[in-house]
Amino acid sequence: MKTLIRQATVVLPHETVQTSVLIDGHQIADIDPAPQISVDETIDAPGLHLIPGVVDDQVHFREPGLTQKEDLASASRACAKGGVTTFLEMPNTIPHAITQERLEAKLALAATKSLVNYGFYIGATPNNLDELKSAHRTPGIKIFIGSSTGDLLVDEQEALERIFAETTLPITAHCEDEATVQANRERLAGTHDVANHSKIRDHQAALIATRRAIDLACRHQHRFHVLHVSTGAETELFADARPWITAEVCPHHLFFNVDDYQRLGTLIQMNPSLKHREDNAVLWEALLDGRVQVIATDHAPHTWEEKQQPYPQSPSGLPAVENSLALLLNEVHRGRCTLEQVVHWMCDAPARVWDLVGKGRIAVGYDADLVLVDLERTQEVRNERQVTKCGWSPWHGVRLTGWPVRTWVMGHTVFNDGRFDTSQPGSEAQFDHSLGGYWADQA
Ligand code: DOR
Numbered sequence: 001m002k003t004l005i006r007q008a009t010v011v012l013p014h015e016t017v018q019t020s021v022l023i024d025g026h027q028i029a030d031i032d033p034a035p036q037i038s039v040d041e042t043i044d045a046p047g048l049h050l051i052p053g054v055v056d057d058q059v060h061f062r063e064p065g066l067t068q069k070e071d072l073a074s075a076s077r078a079c080a081k082g083g084v085t086t087f088l089e090m091p092n093t094i095p096h097a098i099t100q101e102r103l104e105a106k107l108a109l110a111a112t113k114s115l116v117n118y119g120f121y122i123g124a125t126p127n128n129l130d131e132l133k134s135a136h137r138t139p140g141i142k143i144f145i146g147s148s149t150g151d152l153l154v155d156e157q158e159a160l161e162r163i164f165a166e167t168t169l170p171i172t173a174h175c176e177d178e179a180t181v182q183a184n185r186e187r188l189a190g191t192h193d194v195a196n197h198s199k200i201r202d203h204q205a206a207l208i209a210t211r212r213a214i215d216l217a218c219r220h221q222h223r224f225h226v227l228h229v230s231t232g233a234e235t236e237l238f239a240d241a242r243p244w245i246t247a248e249v250c251p252h253h254l255f256f257n258v259d260d261y262q263r264l265g266t267l268i269q270m271n272p273s274l275k276h277r278e279d280n281a282v283l284w285e286a287l288l289d290g291r292v293q294v295i296a297t298d299h300a301p302h303t304w305e306e307k308q309q310p311y312p313q314s315p316s317g318l319p320a321v322e323n324s325l326a327l328l329l330n331e332v333h334r335g336r337c338t339l340e341q342v343v344h345w346m347c348d349a350p351a352r353v354w355d356l357v358g359k360g361r362i363a364v365g366y367d368a369d370l371v372l373v374d375l376e377r378t379q380e381v382r383n384e385r386q387v388t389k390c391g392w393s394p395w396h397g398v399r400l401t402g403w404p405v406r407t408w409v410m411g412h413t414v415f416n417d418g419r420f421d422t423s424q425p426g427s428e429a430q431f432d433h434s435l436g437g438y439w440a441d442q443a
Contacts (some may be wrong), residue, residue: 001025001040001411004033008045008372011052011343013361021050023368026410026427031364043406045372051343052362053085053116053369053407054325055350057139057172058227058248058296060317061087063109065094067389070301072113074389075321076426078299079116080415081387082322083404085369086116086351086359086429088139091123092150098123099131103138107428115414115422117369119354119429121172123152126159132167139354139431140169140225145209146176148271148316153178164220170354170437171217172225175209175234176201176272194269194311195261201273203231210234217245223437225353228253228298230272232282238291243439246353248294249283251320251327252394256280266307266314267394270300287345288337293438294353295345297324301390319388323381323395329373329402339375352438357430368411377403 003023010019012031022030022037030037061075079087089106091097097106103120110118121142122135132141143163147153154160155178164171184200210226214237217224226247229235238247256268257277268274286292300317307314328342351360358367381395407415412424435441 002029003041003043003411004037004039005043005045005050005370005372008048008050010050010362011340013348013363016340018046021362021370023370023408023411026368028362028364028366028368031362048372048374048405049339050362051339051371051373052347052360053371053409054083054346055086055088055356055360056084056296056299056321056324057088057294057350057354058090058250059087059299059321060090060092060301061299062093062301063113064105069303069306070389072110073115074387075299076113076115076118077420077422078319078322078386078388080407080409080420081404083325083371083373083407084116084321085371085407085409086118086356087321088119088121088354088429091121091142092148092152096123096150096152097121098125098128100135103135107137110426111428112425114426115420116409116426117429118426119431124154124163125152126154126156129162129166132163132169135169137428138169139429141167141171143171143173145173145213146178146181146205148174148176160216164216164222169433170223170225172227173213174227174271175206175213177205177208177212180205180208191312192310194266194314195258197269197311198258198273198275201271203233203275206231206272207233210237214245218242227296228272229283229286229292230275230279232279235282235286235291238286244437246294246438247292248296249287249292250296250298251324252298252318254280254283255327256394264394266309266311267318267392269311269314269316270298270318271316284336288341293345293349295324295328296350297321301388303390304392318394319386319390319392322386322388323393323400325371325373326400326403327395329375330400333375333401349438352441355431355433355435355437357432359429368408370408371404372406373402374405375402377401377405379403
């Protein structure tokens with residue numbers, strides 16, 4: 001099947017131009033092909049922008065074990081709607097993905113259920129080192145240095161040293177210092193005020209754990225990606241670019257802060273917690289100056305009923321994959337950043353960080369994971385329109401300008417102006433860790 005996307009404004013790796021893109025099978029076959037080319041389908045796209053599909057390297061899709069919140073079918077539909085064509089999923093499903101066998105069970109589930117491309121991290125525990133050393137078909141190792149949802153935690157220095165010393169896969173971590181969080185929790189015991197979540201999981205908790213993880217990564221010269229940076233202070237740790245360390249922020253840490261608890265309550269309770277308005281500003285600066293390279297969602301749905309429980313019974317996490325691209329396109333509309341920067345943060349950079357083969361760029365020979373976006377379209381986020389199983393969004397009622405209108409996964413249209421085509425599943429993402437990661441590619 002050959003498809004010609006005609007005359008969109010296309011974000012290519014080094015320029016943005018109005019041109020045509022030819023898809024042949026699952027690949028991008030040509031850019032600006034000869035006009036007489038014969039194709040099966042032509043899509044006229046003047047006035048629209050064509051970008052690479054978003055690679056979201058931090059999601060919790062809850063299958064197996066927690067499918068009352070989400071599952072791979074509902075989550076991947078949300079991805080298709082949101083312009084996310086590849087997701088990398090975290091190991092805190094039930095049972096935890098901490099062995100090769102469990103990784104492969106997840107891959108087998110996704111092969112029939114996921115509408116978009118997929119990959120799954122292997123989770124670290126204090127005693128699964130052999131599994132971590134031999135793991136394959138995975139982007140890398142996830143460590144919870146600080147507990148979050150579930151009970152995956154590696155806090156002992158000796159266990160952390162061994163993981164950084166003896167494994168070869170890239171490592172990524174949730175960084176919140178367990179001792180600091182516990183001490184704050186005791187101090188604020190009995191509170192039902194969700195605003196105290198940010199005092200329990202405070203600035204220090206994030207800063208101490210991120211500093212500790214960077215120290216490990218530096219001493220062992222181990223490739224390391226810091227997940228969901230939430231404080232301005234942490235970004236200073238990335239000021240000396242080290243060619244094996246990268247970092248990311250999430251939309252909620254860019255757009256929400258403690259002032260929003262009054263309006264949104266436990267819906268915006270997440271780990272790491274929200275910080276202050278000044279942190280929002282520094283996180284933006286860090287993205288713009290390159291200290292932070294990636295935007296990912298940490299999509300972590302819980303049901304509405306679960307979220308309505310009083311703090312601290314209310315679980316941490318919120319859904320975001322179907323709105324993350326629109327949230328950033330809205331910032332393009334507002335003039336805070338360019339479309340090319342959004343493509344870098346959400347598509348190209350995460351593909352480089354995780355050595356994804358054929359992803360993140362519009363280039364000949366790359367996979368035809370593509371999104372047509374309408375930068376002029378204004379639409380309101382509504383709970384009742386969410387396709388995530390949990391059925392709510394913390395951005396309910398927010399009007400955004402700039403939306404994905406059509407999404408291709410491996411050359412196949414999965415979402416087109418409100419309609420899904422679920423006839424063809426996505427593919428297992430391929431990782432080639434000899435590519436050397438983000439900085440190897442920037443050199
Ligand atoms: O808020 C969060 N929720 N942060 C995490 O790290 C985990 C996630 C979840 O799985 O619910």
